[in-house]
Amino acid sequence: MTKVHVSLPAEAERNVQAFIDEVDERLSSAEDTCEVVTETLVDLHGDRAAYERWQAGEDLSAAERVRLQGYDPCNATLESEYYAEKDESRYTESKYLQWLWRQFDATPMADNVDFALRFRQMLADHLFEECGDDCRFFKGITFTYGHNISVGDNTVVHDDVHLDDRGRLTIGDRVSISDGVHLYSHDHDVVDQTAVENYHTVVEDDARVTYDAMVRAGIRIGTNSVVGARSVVQGDVPAHHVVAGTPAESIRVKPGWESVADPVADRLVNRQEERRIPYDLPDGLDTFDEFGRTLSPPDAPDAPDAVESDSGSDPGSDD
Numbered sequence: 001m002t003k004v005h006v007s008l009p010a011e012a013e014r015n016v017q018a019f020i021d022e023v024d025e026r027l028s029s030a031e032d033t034c035e036v037v038t039e040t041l042v043d044l045h046g047d048r049a050a051y052e053r054w055q056a057g058e059d060l061s062a063a064e065r066v067r068l069q070g071y072d073p074c075n076a077t078l079e080s081e082y083y084a085e086k087d088e089s090r091y092t093e094s095k096y097l098q099w100l101w102r103q104f105d106a107t108p109m110a111d112n113v114d115f116a117l118r119f120r121q122m123l124a125d126h127l128f129e130e131c132g133d134d135c136r137f138f139k140g141i142t143f144t145y146g147h148n149i150s151v152g153d154n155t156v157v158h159d160d161v162h163l164d165d166r167g168r169l170t171i172g173d174r175v176s177i178s179d180g181v182h183l184y185s186h187d188h189d190v191v192d193q194t195a196v197e198n199y200h201t202v203v204e205d206d207a208r209v210t211y212d213a214m215v216r217a218g219i220r221i222g223t224n225s226v227v228g229a230r231s232v233v234q235g236d237v238p239a240h241h242v243v244a245g246t247p248a249e250s251i252r253v254k255p256g257w258e259s260v261a262d263p264v265a266d267r268l269v270n271r272q273e274e275r276r277i278p279y280d281l282p283d284g285l286d287t288f289d290e291f292g293r294t295l296s297p298p299d300a301p302d303a304p305d306a307v308e309s310d311s312g313s314d315p316g317s318d319d
Helices: 010-028 033-044 050-055 064-068 088-104 113-127
Strands: 149-151 168-171 186-189 196-203 241-245 248-253
Touching: 010 033, 033 050, 033 088, 050 064, 088 113, 168 248
Parallel strands: 149 168, 168 196
Antiparallel strands: 186 196, 241 248
């Protein structure tokens, strides 16, 4: 269906662009990012008067203090903060920007499509490793860090998509990621859930990953291909193919692309290991196992040197 151009009234447009430009300029400056995020959220939520009373040491209720301190990302923890292998030097800045993205989505302005798409594009330029032009990021998108994501030009990511960049995630030009999609770049061992491997997941130019699909870590979605709704992709998708199912299989080549596409295969090939990203943990790291499960199977005489990788049940859980 062809879309039409929509624009804001002139005064609303001036105010929106002035606000986006102001935040962009502050994030690009030497100003402390944590302070920029805090003040931006205070103003977006209309809490400036209460915030200044709190900063002046006036008496506030415990609930008011918790609400006001919550605008400051330094007073929050995110799930990815607990991941031992993260790049600490990059994570702090990413956390601040991710907090601004998430809390912006909690404001009424996040439903103003014209404003919100431009604001998130500006944030993506600061948060992602790379972000192309004319991208459209809708409401409720989450990511692990943000700084391991690269996105090309004119790509759209719809509502409630999870972009897992615990490993690395590359999305090409003119890609469409539909509502509820999960793109993973890490996987858990099937026996020891605390053992994590990170991978490079790739969605190539002109690909479409449709509603509620899940792409396993280390998979490549080929150029101009389509992943069907609610599919679970566990192998590389060839260029120009349409795949669907659980696990996803190629069901046909896109009409008109038969001469340049590989033949339909019996099954998709998993090349995950070719895209594994090794990492080292810091010396003296104080680790813990939150589950405390027994890891030695009763039928094994000794703990194995290596255990079989997860076959796909809950492959992308961020536990």
